[in-house]
Amino acid sequence: MTERIGIIGGGIVGIALARALARxxxxxxxxxxxxxxxxxxxxxHNSGVVHAGLYYAEGSLKAQLCVAGRAALRDFCLQKNLPYREVGKLVVAVDESELPALADIERRSRANGVPGLARISGTARLHEIEPHVTGVAAVHSPHTxxxxxxxITEAMGQDVRTAGGTILLGQEVVAMAVEGGTVRVGTAGAEHxxxxxxxxxxxxxxxxxGLVGADPSPKILPFRGEYWSLNPERNHLVQGMIYPVPDPRFPFLGVHFTRGVYDDVHVGPNAVPALAREGYGWLSVSVKDTWESVRWPGAGPLARKHWRMGADEIRASLFKSAYYRKARRFIPELTMADLTAKTASGVRAQAWGRDGSLVDDFAVDQVGPVTxxxxxxxxxxxxxxxxADYLIDQYLRVRRP
Ligand SMILES: Cc1cc2nc3c(=O)[nH]c(=O)nc-3n(C[C@H](O)[C@H](O)[C@H](O)COP(=O)(O)OP(=O)(O)OC[C@H]3O[C@@H](n4cnc5c(N)ncnc54)[C@H](O)[C@@H]3O)c2cc1C
Incomplete structure (x- = not known):
């Protein structure tokens, strides 16, 4: 009998997996x-960046799957005639104090096999790549x-349908039960x-x-990232991507400049706790989500460790001048008026443990036939x-053509 496979979630990961399985x-x-x-x-709701593998710990799933995934995604975009622009990325140390962390990024990038990576020293070379940036050194990844x-998700969804798969929208899974060898999945008004x-x-x-009784840990802590748009008349300030040297204690990359695929330049994202899992602004509040986060055992340890950075990020979210100061470190010519509007935001699903640690790597659990x-x-x-390939090989053990 043909195996019946259900996938919950029509984000890019669920759809990439559905595509691989259907094909x-x-x-x-x-x-x-x-x-x-x-x-x-x-x-x-993200930055639209195809990362080349600069930051991730050597041997981690993030490192392995980012490098393999980048190449596969590039081939997919070329095949489907979808825009894919290698505008390149500079990670910039603005002063000497950031040089050790920059050296660490360079070491990790080389260990991860980031293609074309170069260390940039001196203003002249820096300005050949980004004429308006300031800094003492940088790492350049030309294939980011x-x-x-x-x-891309829509195009992959089309492949799912072409290969005989089904995508049902508006179907929230609210119940799930493993019974013998099968899984009963309930959505409002339907059972699968x-x-x-x-x-x-x-x-x-x-x-x-939680619907199948899995360990409540790791829990999801929603972190919102907010973007400002650059005045299009000032887009020449940014050729590709300009990133800070990230704080290694924190899983986010810091406010950066990105020239997007449609030539718009956005600045961001910051990282502030969202008051709802799908809370795209401060006015979007879920008492349930917030209460669950606050009473999670990890809340105290996380707050003690990161309160200073948290307060700084919230200030930059509430006050444009604070956000602007973060951005201007890299481009002294930037004026506050160049940041025209807070145009977009996304909420990151960041897993955290009972001890308050933020889970850094991709993580998978298995409960019987449910992955x-x-x-x-x-x-x-x-x-x-x-x-998708990793889940199929390691957890589903389905042979792919
Ligand atoms: C601000 C921001 C910037 C980022 N920048 C980048 C970047 O530049 N490059 C990069 O590679 N990654 C980036 N990311 C991360 C990237 O967007 C995510 O890792 C990726 O989109 C995860 O895909 P997903 O399919 O797992 O999740 P999602 O896209 O969140 O999809 C999950 C889906 O599951 C559905 N769902 C949830 N519950 C149910 C249910 N009960 N029943 C049915 N459906 C359900 C949801 O509606 C949703 O559509 C960024 C993320 C954010 C938030």
């Missing part, structure tokens, strides 16, 4: 997505690219029976894991095709 032809693939469109959450992840289920539920991944992707933060959009 392998070993089962009936059905995607259940709660929203009325694909890519409605993280996938459609920008794409439209929502368009599968032989196996894979949940790629992003911001809701701990909630969905749960519990942490898929950045660069999971870049890595989606490689994550």
């Amino acid at each position: 392998a032809g070993t089962g009936d693939v059905t995607v259940l997505e709660k929203e009325h469109r694909l890519a409605a959450h993280q996938t459609g 690219a920008v794409v439209d992840f929502a368009a 029976v599968f032989d196996r289920v894979i949940a790629c539920a992003g911001l809701q991944s701990d909630v969905v894991a 749960l992707l519990r942490n898929a933060p950045s660069p999971a959009a870049t890595s989606c095709l490689a994550i």
Whole structure:
């Protein structure tokens, strides 16, 4: 009998997995997505950067799947005629104090096999790449690219349908039970029976894991990232991407400049705690989500460790001048008026443990025939095709053509 495979989540990871399974032809693939469109959450609200593997610890899943995923995603975009622009990235040390952390990034990048990586010293060379930037040294990754992840997800969704798979929108999974060899999955008004289920539920991944009695840890802590737009008349200030040297104690990359795939330049994202899992602004509040985060055992340790950075990020979210100061460190010519509007935001699904630690690597759990992707933060959009292959090889053991 053909295996019935259910996938929860129509973000880029769920759809990449559905595509790989549908094309392998070993089962009936059905995607259940709660929203009325694909890519409605993280996938459609991110920086659009195809990372090359600069930051990740050597040997980590992030490092392996980012490098493999980048190459696969580039091939996919070329094949489908989707925009893929290698605008390149500079990670800039603005002063001497950042040089050791920059050296660490260079070492990791080389260990991860980031293609074309170069160390840049001296203002003249820096200005050949980014004429308006200031700094003492940088690492340049010429193959870091920008794409439209929502368009990619749509194209992958089309492949799912062409290969005989089904995508059901507006189907929120609210119940799940493993019975013998099957999984009963309930959505409002419907029940689906599968032989196996894979949940790629992003911001809701701990909630969905809870439906089958999985360990409540790691929980999801929603972190919002807000973007400002650069006045289009000042877009010449940024050629590609300009990133800070990130704080190694924190999993986010810091406010950066990105020339997007449609030539818009955005600045951001910052990282502030969101008051709802899908809370795209300060006025979007879920008492339930916030209360769950506050009473999680890890809340105290996390707050004690990161309160200073948290306060700084919240200040930059509430006051444009504070946000502007972060951005201007890299481009002294930038004026406050150049940041025209807070145009977009996204909420990161960051997994955290009971001890308050933020889970750094991708993480997967298994409960009988249910596979749960519990942490898929950045660069999971870049890595989606490689994550799909990894899940199939390691957890589903389905043979691919
Ligand atoms: C601000 C920001 C910037 C980022 N920048 C980058 C970047 O430049 N490059 C990069 O590679 N990555 C980036 N990321 C990370 C990247 O966007 C995510 O890692 C990736 O999109 C995860 O994909 P996903 O499919 O796992 O999750 P999602 O895209 O969040 O999809 C999960 C889906 O599951 C659905 N769902 C949830 N619960 C249920 C349920 N009960 N029933 C049915 N459906 C359900 C949701 O509606 C959603 O559509 C960024 C993320 C953010 C937030």
